[in-house]
Amino acid sequence: MAIGAMPNQAIQDPYIEAEAADFRERFNRRSFEISHHLAGHPLFQLHQLLELTKRTKETRPQHAYYDAGDIQIGQRWSDAPKRTFSIDEAIERIETAGAWIILKHAQKDPEYAVLIERTMAELKALIGQDMEPHVKQEDLIIFITSPKRISSYHIDRECNFLLQIHGDKTIHVFDQNDRDVLTEEELEKFWTVDNNAPVYKPTLQNRAASYLLKPGKGVHIPVNAPHWLQNGDNVSVSLSVNFQFKDSARANVYRANFFLRKLGMHPSPPGGGLIRDSVKNATLGSAMFVRRLFRGESPW
Numbered sequence: 001m002a003i004g005a006m007p008n009q010a011i012q013d014p015y016i017e018a019e020a021a022d023f024r025e026r027f028n029r030r031s032f033e034i035s036h037h038l039a040g041h042p043l044f045q046l047h048q049l050l051e052l053t054k055r056t057k058e059t060r061p062q063h064a065y066y067d068a069g070d071i072q073i074g075q076r077w078s079d080a081p082k083r084t085f086s087i088d089e090a091i092e093r094i095e096t097a098g099a100w101i102i103l104k105h106a107q108k109d110p111e112y113a114v115l116i117e118r119t120m121a122e123l124k125a126l127i128g129q130d131m132e133p134h135v136k137q138e139d140l141i142i143f144i145t146s147p148k149r150i151s152s153y154h155i156d157r158e159c160n161f162l163l164q165i166h167g168d169k170t171i172h173v174f175d176q177n178d179r180d181v182l183t184e185e186e187l188e189k190f191w192t193v194d195n196n197a198p199v200y201k202p203t204l205q206n207r208a209a210s211y212l213l214k215p216g217k218g219v220h221i222p223v224n225a226p227h228w229l230q231n232g233d234n235v236s237v238s239l240s241v242n243f244q245f246k247d248s249a250r251a252n253v254y255r256a257n258f259f260l261r262k263l264g265m266h267p268s269p270p271g272g273g274l275i276r277d278s279v280k281n282a283t284l285g286s287a288m289f290v291r292r293l294f295r296g297e298s299p300w
Helices: 020-025 046-059 088-091 111-129 184-192 202-207 249-260 275-282 288-294
Strands: 034-036 062-068 101-104 133-147 150-154 159-166 171-175 209-213 217-221 227-231 236-245
Touching: 020 034, 034 159, 046 062, 046 088, 046 101, 046 133, 046 184, 088 101, 088 133, 111 133, 111 236, 171 217, 184 249, 209 217
Parallel strands: none
Antiparallel strands: 034 217, 062 101, 101 133, 133 236, 150 227, 159 217, 159 236, 171 209, 171 227
16 A cells, blocks of 8 residues: 555544544644554654664665754754764663754654554545645654753744654744744745744744643644744654645745845735746746856846
């Protein structure tokens, strides 16, 4: 069965619990809490995750990342402390290392492939629409985090479900449509040149929806919804089930606006006009146009 396929009959003992109508109404529009039954899964025991980390490092080293040290909410990822020990040491010393370990594309590991297949199938059934034509990439990411560690403020290209497996953490999720929190300029820069473009604004923290995630709980984070996380007193393991949409049209409008703003113009955001959006998308879809812009040449 292909990833995301759903059998005709209902799954017995599902991993995900949610009320379907409410789930569909809020999906990718605003954050919301869900429940799951993955916390006791044997693949998420720490000794199994240590083995997964080792296999990932050996076979797919580009998919294993970690950093360690004190992190501030508004800190850029590029300013993370330099690593002074290996990822194996980070996970073995996870209780005291102040580390954040990321295992990307965990579904590529044969032992975890069936898990994402079933979990994604359940989520798609809850969404209640044919997602395949709209999805560019599906992924399963595992986060292993030291006590008290902060994951800094950011936005993602992916729509995801963050499911808590071990420990607890608090996640603060902002409305992706609040232009006081997330400006058009930040979005344009994010989609064009800087993955860390969004700027945390402490005075607007009270606009976030805050969720205390414990084992068996999860939260849905829409595309581009700003968020940051504070780990609790214990080692945390979280599973991120996410997919990236084929959103080139919207992304191209942001990229076009980025360059138009550099020319001193004040472009309208996506949705400001069908004709304008179509022209921007068609123009930025031209490989020659994009190459000239990024080389600093005149595109015309």
